[in-house]
Amino acid sequence: MIKRLKVKNFRSLKDFEIEFGKFNVLIGRNNTGKSNIIDVLNFIREGFTDMIGRIFARRGGYKEVVFGGDEENDIEIEVEFETNFLNSNYNFVYNVQISNELVVKETLKITKNNEFVGEIPDLRWFGNPPYICMEKNPDVKRIQTLIKSCEIEKKFKTMDNGIDRGAIFGMLVCKIHIYSIIPQNIKPEYPEAFVDKYLTLDEDCKNLALFLLKLSQQDKKKFERIKELLSGIIDEIEDISPTIEGKRIYLMMKDKNFDKYFYAESISDGTISLLSYISIIETSEKPDIICFEEPENFIHARLLEAEEIKERRKDASIELCFATQEIESWLLGCYEEVLKEAKNEEPDNVEDPVALLEKHERKIRKDKNFRYNKISDGKRIAQNNELKHFEHSASFKRFEKILQKFNNN
Incomplete structure (x- = not known):
């Protein structure tokens, strides 16, 4: 899993550091940098x-990526990972420095079972995929082969060196997945019905129908589990059927x-959208690192907090990271009557969520002078509605500290 991320001069992140846990929620208004944090992780994976x-061309070039457009x-x-491999705990600290699309520094520090092993300098991995890419790197292939063999422990002793450990790190980086689900891209028919054994979900889940067809053929248990979870949250859904018509495939319910x-x-x-989230989480495997951007889009907040989702998230061996809007927009999902009064079913589209929360709380408390407080009232509403991940996530604690300082001033 990712433990820590430190960034300098990447988009809006001039000098930024954040620690991660197993489940993370990044909270903030538009243009506060949430998406840029997610993009840093994507940037590392693409490297x-x-x-x-x-990598830079997709983002408009170096000038569009570097902070303030200053090419100087x-x-x-710097990103820190940790993982358990063959009963040993590894910690990797990877650092890359880039100047005008040229890697000027790249190092990897390795710790095994709390003992510093050493540092691999001058890696020349980033942006040079034939050296480290999963498909082409011989060290990664060797590890994959060993994992499948019956003599893992014996053979691993012969490969206990920096490059092989570096290959373990390469595998971790390649397990980062960034999803931005767009229902309008999922709904049309998928143009091909050929099921590849190693098929994975696209980042926008456009191939969801094909992916579910693969599961129905190759992993019936997981497919049935996904159907069960969706039906458990949305009572009206009785069945899901990826259906082939000619050379095309349709998702039907x-x-x-x-x-x-x-x-x-x-x-x-x-x-x-909910089916997409369930499919991603249910089919992910350790050490996958799953990132979602604005999961509240299209989905009522209460649905994301359904018992079936909470239990799956609690038991997951994967690391989850969510980038979401200001907490008040999310909390509005707890008040169906407020949204109904506002004639807006999408909490994130409400222009002034604080005003609506205050109005509702004044009515409940019978106190015309009540003013909403982000720290005390936000936490209380979250607790009352079992949105406890806000309170326990590291990002919320940092958010809370910032607000506390603001209030003290």
Whole structure:
């Protein structure tokens, strides 16, 4: 899992550091840098799977990525990972410094079972995928082969050196997955029905129908579990059916109130989004690092806090990271009557969520002078509605400290 991230001069992050736990929620208004934190992780992953020129080209070039557009500044990223491999605990601290699309410094510090092993200098991995990419690196392939063999412990003793440990780190980086789910891309038919054994979900889940078809054929237990979870949260959904028609595949669902299956175009965006989240979390495996951007879009806040989702998240061996809007928008999802009064079913689209919260709380408390407080009232509402991940997440604690300082001033 990722333990810590330190960034200098990357987009809006001039000098930024954050610690991560197993479950993380990044909270803030638009343009406060949430997406940039997620993009840093994506940037690191791309550095191990693509050429450096293409990585920056996708973002508009170095000038668009470096803080303030100042090409004299270097981008520096330090990320700390930890993992357990063959009953040994490894800690990796990776640092890369980039100047005008050229890597000027790149190191990897390795600790094994709390003992410092050493540092690998001058790696030349980032933006040079043939050296470290999962598909091409011989060290990574060797580890994958050993994992499948019956003599892992014996053979691992012969490969206890820096490069092989570096390959373990390379595997961790390649397990970072960034998802931004767009229901409108999922609903149309998928143009091919060929199921590859190693098929994975696209970052926008566009191939969800094909992915579920693969599961229904190759892992029936997981497929049934996904259906069970969705039906447990949305009572009306009775069945999910990825259906092949000619060379195309359609995602279809059966509503228990009707005798027929409906194409995805007739299903709500929230249901499609929720199915995507469930499919991602249910099929992820250790040491996957899963990041979602704005999961509250299209989905009522209470649905994300359903018991089925909370239990799966608690038991997951993966690391989850969410980037979401200001906490008040999220908390509005707890008040269906308030949203109904505001004639807006999407909490994140409410222009002044604080005003609505205050109005509702004044009515409950019978206190016309009540003023909403982010720290005390935000936490109370979260606790009352079992949104406890806000209180326990490291990001919320930092958010709380900042607000406390603001209030003290």
